[in-house]
Amino acid sequence: MTQSPAPLPPAKQRGHLREAASLTQAQVAERVGVSRETVHAWESGRTTPRGRRREAYAKLLASLTKADMVTNTQEAAPPPPVTVCLNSDPHHPETLEIPATLGAPATQEALPAPDTPETPDTPEAPETPEALEALEALEAPGAQLTGARGAALTPAQAFDALYAFCASALVRQAYLLSGRRELARESVERAFQRAWQRWPEVAVDRDPAGWVRATAYEYALSPWHRFRPRYRHPEPPPADAADRALLDVLLTLPAPYRRTLLLYDGVGLDLPETAAETEASTPATANRLLHAREAVAARLPELASPAALHRRLAEVASAERLRAAGPTTVRTGSEQRARFWTRAAIAFTVAIIGATALTVRTAPTRYEPAVPPGETVQGVPPRSAPGTLSDAELNLRAKLRSDLRHGPQRLIPLAE
Template sequence: MSRSTADSASSVTLPTPKERRRLREALALSEEQVAEAMGVTKATVKSWETGRSAPRGRKREAYAKLLGTYEPDAGRQPPVQTETQAQSPERTQAQAQQPQHQPRRPQAQAQAVDVRPRAAAKRAPKPPKAPAPSPAISPGPARKGPPSPQERLKPAGTADAAPPEPARPPAVPGLTPEEAFDALYAHAAPGLVHQTYLLTGRRRLSRESVEYAFHHAWERWPEVAVDADPVGWVRATAYEYALSPWHRMRRAHKHPDSPPTEANRRALLTALLELPPAYRRTVLLYDGLGLDLPETAAETEASTPAAANRLLHARTVLGKRVPELAEPEALHRRLSALVTEAPTATLPAARVVRTSGERRTRTWTRAVLGVTAVLIGVTGFAAATAPTHYIPVNAPGETVNGVPVRGGPQKLRPEDLELRDILRSEPNPGPERLVPAAE
């Protein structure tokens, strides 16, 4: 491979890791099929979809072709606008509004694009661009048999209509990082506090979770600023912090706040809090925020079938606890109305969040540097004052108790010594008749 070919392959732009997984599942491909087509292992494909690594060289170009996002002219400069085009903006706008022809996708792929049980969702992924020639992977014929969990989530008679684009903060060119962060905070923070309260039932914990998420977003702002969905990045961090089991050990967050006074809201919030955290988060993302099933599975770090089963179980439990929400459409309308309510929480200003996060980072950095310096000083002092050799010390004698008595014959007393001398001096005691006569 020549150097120019390698440079062009390395300049291919790939979608975000979450979008890679969504495109693969939209094409009805498994990780094993992608790994076999790319000539890599399943673990490598998983690392590409989680953002731990990215393909390079020709594999990068082949991976983009497989996902349908490859653009051969991506590395070229855009054409210079002529004077005639600059003087006729109406003509340019009319040309841009003309529908472009897109290749028809296979039926198996078209059926796997959208599985949402709603007519109008608040958020939807962008459709993949026209795929270029890619490695041949056949998704296989449509399976016959009982419907899958994804198919059961979709009510009968619902058409696969493309939902509108999600609402995002307006991108204004020329903003500084501080201004962009402040715009994201003003756009997403109040709604995230309300959503986190629906997840936890604790108002104080919801505000703390959102502030924690924006602190981390500011610390990693170069990564968040180029993310395709910065609101989703902050939302995932806030949800993870809010649903952490360690909060049960804190007295302030041990019990939920008092439920609302309205009967319908109280019943729904109580039923939500009785669900496991993973099921609660899945039903809020899918039926409340309007994410599709692959995006919900990616944000909850679960497979698509697992997310579908969680959603079905959560709907069943909520339908039993609140009978009027037994239908998926009724539950979707109620959760959407709850999520889109005007938040009432009072949050600190964006500048306060930024400065407090920076102050905390500086404090921890100084503390770590101080402890490290102390450890280095103590280690150096010990190394300088330690003796080069050791002299054994003769310890003074001490009385040792508990030693057993020495075995063998005991020491003779004076009476015993006297008796022994007598026996030795008179070898033949007793009557004379017992003494043998000498001849």
Template sequence: MTRSSTDSTDATGPPDTPSAASAELSGPAEAPATAGSPAPAAAFDALYAHCATALFHQTFLLTGNRGLARESVARAFALAWERWPEVAMDRDPVGWVRAAAYEYAVSPWHRLRRAHRRPDPPPDGPASRALLDALLALPPAHRRTLVLHDGLGLDLPDTAAETEATTPATANRLLNARAAIAERMPEPAEHDAPAGRSAPLGELLGTLALTPAPGTLPAPGRVRTDSEHRAGRWTRTTFWFAAALVGLTLFTLVTAPTRHETPQSPARRISGVPPRAGPWKPGPQDVLLEKKLRGELVQGTARLVPGTG
């Protein structure tokens, strides 16, 4: 999983001071401090308390659906617990979980789920409604780029790394996303440079993200338990599938014939076929003619003279 190599909360943007809404959207400014080397469960719970709520607000901007946003956060942390040694040793655990949550939130498979086909009712306020409609009309890659760059304040290289794209492609996505937003909301999408953060748009993104309340996010202990149960189910399913495959293979080896024998067709009478031809047998007239010719043998040319009787 590719994501930003630097902490999302320490990303340096333009010299403008971020607004309160943007700062809350990005989450706490520093990673949770832990004394010594805490137990994995305690470290996971600290990471969950540190950024779960901020991730909910961010994924709401990507989906427009509160239920899907909560599910994306829970799935991302469940995946992080399954791969906790990798996440714990990562330079940016928050970025790791954020990338997993974003990838789950923008997955096209959610369109097949009836509960997530439509976004939630639009928020109050014409500006928020217009911005949410414009965001959901963007392609997922453009939407994700805009949220990371203008919403969270990541610089262009970090945004490109987290979205698994080149820096020029990320800049083009950002420009196209801002242009699409500007068609509906000209003022917030104004910016000075393609690589610079649009402060008005970031302010509106932060305000829109904070519109829905996160509700009751699952407790970190529940997330860890669900992750372990899911991993156990997958392990058991894989084991039984492998056992069934081995059993079917052994049954095939035991019951399969060792050589192929062509089956004999059943005998039946065939009509309309001419009788088999054999050697020629002379008839009575042929026998008499042969005897006559043998008894009338002559010498010389007299044999060539035709008879008169």
């Protein structure tokens, strides 16, 4: 007799219960034993927990429901400010207090989670039980990728699960970074192509989605795109005036500030994770975030609140119809690029070897001395440079010219 699975509240109610208990998705993930992305997928309804994870998650939600009923009228105390030391002087320390409002938005949703249905060309999360369990296994840190029947997933299946999980959101995030739709799609495709080429390294990474996200961000923010002919002219801006204003403000920010703001207020990473992904220190990341928020609030005062900024970033990213290619197309393109560069390297090596062999074949095998300069022979005066003719030479030239004959008679010598 099979045991019925533990009951779970609706997907929308799960996030409200967590927020009412003043818990973040990372804290819930730590208690259940999964990653933060898995908790987000459970709360958004994209996936459903199974097995022991479902029991642990249902038990946690039941405890949060009881606590919410008891403390329904109480408000959670605001988190204390975070103090960051900006220098290493023990006698005169210079600190920076990050206020509670700098914290991540209350709804720690990965940007974006649109409510509108996706287009048919946009890959969605797999819906079959095997694919759902493969996705959950992929999201769990340090877990082995196994299917529904306990068999290990093939690299292609694991790659397709990762692509279906985060490709659509990454395209929209890259659009907020670059302001170009085609560049956003190209950035995500190149990032996944590189991930497929290095799949043995990415598959064992602690956060495969973060690895691909960092690669896509680096490609989207590359300054060399301005020299490409296809990206010299700007693309049409968003149709809505408010979306256009927010995108203009984002594009005026420096690239590190824009990336920090998107990771913290858009994706929902905390300050240490944002600093690690942007390869900066925690104080520098905090300063970038503060300056970016001040720049946005100076031009758009209604977005001074982090929660409002997070909501508007998700709305702007979800308003665009950005389609990502299928995982099979990305894997095929990655293999074709790898073959092309491999053949190019082989052809270049063959050309160098051929040029070296030709040089060795045609090079002289013995020393040939250079032609020495002329030497003076005894009894022969050196040849002088041409100059003016003497009187005798002039008379001789006149005589020769006057005695010129034409026809056959010029070949018969005359007796004098």
